[in-house]
Amino acid sequence: MENRKDLVTSLKSKKVKVTEIPKWGTYLRKKWEDHFCNHLGDNEKKSIYLDDFLWHVFSFEKRDCMQEEQADIALNRESKKFCYVFFQHSDEAFILENASSLNANDFLNEEDVYVVDKGFNWTYVRTHETGLCGPYFCRKSLY
Numbered sequence: 001m002e003n004r005k006d007l008v009t010s011l012k013s014k015k016v017k018v019t020e021i022p023k024w025g026t027y028l029r030k031k032w033e034d035h036f037c038n039h040l041g042d043n044e045k046k047s048i049y050l051d052d053f054l055w056h057v058f059s060f061e062k063r064d065c066m067q068e069e070q071a072d073i074a075l076n077r078e079s080k081k082f083c084y085v086f087f088q089h090s091d092e093a094f095i096l097e098n099a100s101s102l103n104a105n106d107f108l109n110e111e112d113v114y115v116v117d118k119g120f121n122w123t124y125v126r127t128h129e130t131g132l133c134g135p136y137f138c139r140k141s142l143y
Contacts, residue, residue, distance in 0.1 A: 004092060007085075010106060017097040025091035028084055028114070029054060035120040036063060036138060053088055053112065055125045058136040071137035072104035075115070075124040078137075088112035104135065 008018050037050060037057050045051070048060040058065045066074050080102045086093040089112060096102060104124070107113055111128035120140070127134040 007106065007110060008094070011096065011099075011102070014101040014106075016099045016102060019095040019097070021093045021095055023091045024084075024093040025086050028086040028093050028116075029088070031120060032086075032114060032116060032123065035140060036123060039063070053127070054114070055088075055112070055127050055134060055136060058125070058138065059127075059129075059133045063138060065136045065138035067134065067136055071124065071135040074137040075135075076103045078117075078122060078124075080117070082118040084114075084116050084118070086114050088114070107135075 008020075011018050033050070033054055037045065037054070040048075040050070040057070040062060044062070048056045048062060050056050053059075057063045058067070065071070080099040081097070083096040083099050083102065084093060085096060087110075102115075104126075107115070107124075107126045110126055111130075113126050115124040116122070122137070122139045125134055125136045127136075
């Protein structure tokens with residue numbers, strides 16, 4: 001939780017408008033799954049433990065994505081006017097507006113965090129296993 005306060009403070013100092021949306025985590029995780037895992041059947045989702053971590057769709061190579069430094073570069077280059085930020089194991093979530101200054105370094109102290117644009121066209125994920133798994137960046141158009 002302390003990291004989240006640091007994240008919010010850091011983003012606000014960069015003139016990003018941060019709106020807390022408590023209890024939206026479940027909704028955003030489901031919507032993320034619908035957009036980035038919709039090509040998987042229920043049995044395949046179970047076989048990669050998608051219920052544990054949505055980012056397993058990338059680590060089990062079930063969806064093309066950029067990884068590690070390439071993922072960070074892709075996020076930094078992406079147009080970011082409006083984003084959602086949410087977490088794997090928390091219902092805490094945020095709306096970020098005026099987020100053009102947002103970059104991968106903003107999430108260095110976060111684990112299992114998902115960043116997605118308003119239309120769920122792209123996503124950036126930093127995992128608790130960064131270095132072994134992730135970070136990841138994926139555009140829906142990559143698939």
